[in-house]
Amino acid sequence: MKPSLVLKMGQQLTMTPQLQQAIRLLQLSTLDLQQEIQEALESNPMLERQEEGEDFDQSEAAGEGDESSGSGTMETTFKETSVATNEMADESEWSERIPSDSELPVDTAWEDIYQTSASSLPSNDDDEWDFTTRTSAGESLQTHLLWQLNLAPMSDLDRLIALAIIDGIDTDGYLQESLEDIHASLDPELEVDLDEVEVVLRRVQQFEPAGVAARNLRECLLIQLAQLPATLPLLGEAKRLVGDYLDLLGSRDYAQLMRRMKIKEDELKPIIELIQTLHPRPGSQIESGEAEYVVPDVIVRKHNERWLVELNQEAVPRLRVNPQYAGFVKRADSSADNTYMRNQLQEARWFIKSLQSRNETLMKVATQIVEHQRGFLEYGEEAMKPLVLHDIAEAVGMHESTISRVTTQKFMHTPRGIYELKYFFSSHVSTAEGGECSSTAIRAIIKKLVAAENAKKPLSDSKIAGLLESQGIQVARRTVAKYRESLGIAPSSERKRLL
Known part of the structure; x- marks a missing residue:
């Protein structure tokens, strides 16, 4: 069989750049979309934000035709904007009109209106002021312990041991490494004994939060109980229960616990309540990551016994094509500058049209979800109806993959709270x-x-x-x-x- 050239005709689906951009914008969350819009504004001079109170024709901003494309299918007419230029005065005359600082009247001091860094600090007699709670944003447990270590009076050798101990503490506040491993990690030339490591561990266990650097739950609770006032009622019984019968408390074997401690139920209850005030994971009180903000894409509210669905206009800025820059594009000019402006104009129109398509699709899906889950909005979770992606896809006439993109990382603000759109889907x-x-x-x-x-x-x-x-x-x-x-x-x- 000899090789030969054969000409065949066929059809193939191809995703255009416009469709790829629309799909990519559709699956972005609100925060990611805001970043994408900001990058588009910085890279494309044809795009600009619509300020409050400005009206413009959306058909002009997102027109499908291109004046410079030569196709003649649709032309977009931009209104000419006349820019009035005023003659500036001479530099010498302008400088004479500005008064000097000494001539300006001063009726108040800066410190009277705004607090400086020095004036914002509290006085020394304010015992309730806590420096860490005012200044530590997202402070980790390790940083908090190192800060206390720098303030603790220790020798250089003890400080070095304390650093090794702090490095072995996890985010829950427990010491994950054994004292033998910590001792072996130290420099042999220092000639540190294992007893010295244990002594330094006792000092680190006095740091805040209470119970930190414990090796197990029993030790963690005992450290916290030891830091409570000695006059506290039932403190001795609580220490005895944690020290000897913590396993029975964990298994909820209250009958055996009362028999072992030789106490009655009314005496055991306040002891357990005291132990429940302790923190089993003390490090979680300090460990705090960056705050995650949820911006709702859709707002649902009830008006005149009807549920209304609205887009959150404050979440995504409105864009338009700059009419002045667009007017500089010439149809018959094929220079590099004109070609650049023509391409930027077309990309700006595509971007605005993709945003409009995203908003329309999001509104269709959100409206159908609200229509289907009206019982949830009225009566709560117990009235939630079964819903799958196929149901919404049939209602809006789209593919299930599109519905999946729309409902991912998109949030709806309802009178019952903020929920991700995927929350309303269930088997x-x-x-x-x-x-x-x-x-x-x-x-x-x-x-x-x-x-x-x-x-x-x-x-x-x-x-x-x-x-x-x-x-x-x-x-x-x-x-x-x-x-x-x-x-x-x-x-x-x-x-x-x-x-």
Whole structure:
């Protein structure tokens, strides 16, 4: 068989640059979109923000035609703007009109209006003022401990040991390395004994937050109890319980605990309440990351018994094509400058049109979600209906992948709070009457049942499944356990409490 050239005709779908840009903008979150718009404004001179109170024709700003393209399909006419230029005065005359600083009247001092860094500091007699709470933004636990170490009176050798100890503390405040490992990591020439490492550890354990640098939960709680006032009632019993019977407390074996400590239930309850005031993860009190802000894309509100869906206009700035720069583009000019301006003008129109397409798609999807989940807006999570991407895709006439892009990292502000659009989608469970119940509604019912349970006899997963079945919702015990874990609810054995 000899090789030969064959000419075939066929059709193939190709994504144009405009479509690729529209899809990319569609899947961006609000914060990422704001950054994308800012980059477009800085790189494209044809784009500009619409200031408050300015009116312009959207069809002009996002017109599909190009005056310089030569196709003649559509032309966009921009209004000519006349720029009035005033003759500036001579530099000498202008400088004479400006008064000097000494001639300007002064009726107040700067410190009377604005606080300086020195004046903003509190006085020395303010005992309640805390420097770290006022100045530490996003301070880590390691930084907080090092700051206290620099203020502690220690020898150079002890400070070096303390640094090795602080390096081994995790974000929860526990010392993850053993004293032997810390001792082995030190320079042998220093001739440090293991007892010295333990002594320095005791000093680090006195740092804030209370309980830091503990090697286990029992030691962490004992350190916190030791720092409480000695006159505190039941302090000795709490130390005894933590030191000897912490395992029984963790397993909620209150009967064995009362038998071992030889106390009654009314005496055990205040001891446990005192222990519950302690922090099992002291490092979490200091560790704080950067704040994450959620900007809603859609706002839902009720007006005259109707639910209205609106775009958050403050989240995304409105853009337009600069009419003055666009007027400089000449149709018949093929110079480099004119070609550059023509390309920038076309890119600006594409960008604005992609933003409009994103807003229209987001409004369609959000409107259908609100229409479908009106029961949630009226009555809460228990009235949430089952919803999948296919339902919204059929309603708006789009592909499921498009709906997935629209609902990812997009948030809706409702009277019940701010929710991601994906929150309104959930699977369904069949009911005894042949209907359907969403998994979100089942979670809400489980949460409600657990909140109303008897603390002495908490509901097991099988009991919760039986209560749901009595309401017509057929859910297996394993499904109940899965939903319970997703809500962060502990098993029944760990929810047992003393009344």
